[in-house]
Amino acid sequence: MKVGIIGAGSMGHAHAVGWKNTDAKIVGVLSGNEANAKILADALDAKVYSSYDGLLNDVDMVDICAPTFLHKDYVLRAAKAGCHIICEKPIALTVDDGLEMIRACEAAGVRFFVGMVLHFFPEYMSMKNAIASNAVGNPKVVRMTRASYRPKKADDNWFMDESKSGGMILDLMIHDFEMSRWLTKGEVIRVFAKSVRSEHPGELADHCLSILRFDNGTMAHIEGSWAYPLPMFSVRAEVAGDDGLIEWESDKTFPLQQYMHKSNDDASDVALPGSPLTEDPWAAEVKHFYNAVVNDTPFRVSPLDALRGLQIALAVKESAKTGKPVSIKAVEVEA
């Protein structure tokens, strides 16, 4: 199988590690930033492409690590060219766009995977397994936090442009919105949220607190932040069941603590959570996609899951903007 990587930022590099552990051949790299493309292409012994159509002609699958606002165009064109697709999250900026992408891939008969990478973090797998084995009864109140600093890419910081990334709620909190559905086996029916952006316009800090209600009665509190100081990335999850409790905090379960004299410049552009693992979650994700395509087996997490995560994120944004609760009904692919 021949693969093209679109986007040569932090995700392009993270995915590349995964591709190295498959028998796929990375043929080419395409990026809006040619210098970055060359660095990644050189490391992979691949070619730099400047034409997407040219790349599509040469590959069987594409790995889209481009900024969110470009996902739709890249996915639709890849589907048309008959290429299988792995695409970074969020699936798209709107539910309609996401639906169009899913339908186009179905119609073209190509496999489409959205990188909801939390499904490849062992702590969440472990939580899911504990819940499945009835360790805590039925989940009733779920609490999740994902707190970091503002992405600080030096040039073209598209994360900070809401029209390109959807902002913190779409880009960061979507992980936990989608994960809370998966852990509680419910669909969100109502959200209420406030954000520093909505309540204190003009402030640099970006922090959102949201309350979700599910169709099975479960509640969730989801917190997302780009308001923490460098270089923090703090993640928490708690599942209170009617017969027990699961608690987890990244800060309290790190197996090593290193205290160095260093400047803030040492923090990476985009904070990524990471406990030491023999296989990092992005690599595991890429391998999963590849094996599922080659062996024609189901994906662990579907584009519809990713789309429903997006739908919750958009409802949270709307609630924060209007100051009112927002009711939703989980989107379906069939019209």
Next chain:
Amino acid sequence: MSKLRVGIMSFAHLHAEGYIQNLRSMPDIEYIGFADHDAERLEKFGKQFDSKTYPDYAALLAEKPDAVIICSENNKHRELVELAASAGCHILCEKPIATNEADGQAMIKACADANVNLMIALPMRFSATAQQIKASLAKEGMGKIFCANTTNQGENPDYHRAWFSDKTLAGGGAVMDHTVHVVDLLRWYMNAEPIEVYAEVDNLFNKDNRLDVDTAGLLMITFDNGVFVTLDTSWSRPSFYPTWGNVKIDLIAERGVLRTDYFNQKLTVYEDQQQKPLWHFWGSDPNQGMIEEFFASIRENRPPLITGEDGLAALKVVLAAYDSAKQHDVVSIEHNNKS
């Protein structure tokens, strides 16, 4: 300095078990005993604490105590406050002040009319951690505060006292029990009033179908300074959790983030008898500071740091949360007078 003579009215609230020991440790206090309308409790705790008991509240008040601590069920607060006020006693009353606004207002009036102090037992302000934060915020150490993520989660208190999950006696469940501490702390930290509440409230921790009150609550409270705060009041800690629960506040502010876990000063103890880890809190006892402030206010002839009005302001958030959960909409709170 003459000793203040103090009695306890009812042992319904488990905090009475702590207060009696606080009182007995204070050299300038004479603890005179307790009364309870429940004969079983009177017998049990009289023996357990080797305390003098009175068969009814009138008998206790006939001893002319200077002050009483009221630890009854929530819905009896008004009756006992009015009784004690009319006997000229200063009053420290358990939280929440009452189960409805009218009772709370009547209690405040009764104490004002009798010219006695009414303090509500919201001890978190006397936590050494809280005192340090208050001082730091006063120096604007965090800059402008934007929002807070808070919890006051607990085990189901009816493992210890059944009335906590009786809607009539307690006035509600987890939201009634666990909203007021954090609200009071934040009102005090920020010198701001809650003006708006959204809440999801339900009875979700009720596997054996035993309970008829709310056991889960997620609140979003907005203050008049623009700060928004989520609060998890749920009775979501299992009976085999290492402790009763927690009070945690994460403040997100201009200059950074302040995370506080007020009961994190603890040992983890693994005990053969228990077969589960237990957390032994070794931090300073906030109740001691609260009780000392109550007596200081009496001796100095001034209002206590936490008044009936403070108790009422916190109760209004509770009542608004129940309203909001019914309506699935945001509920406004009429502006309280700052105390």
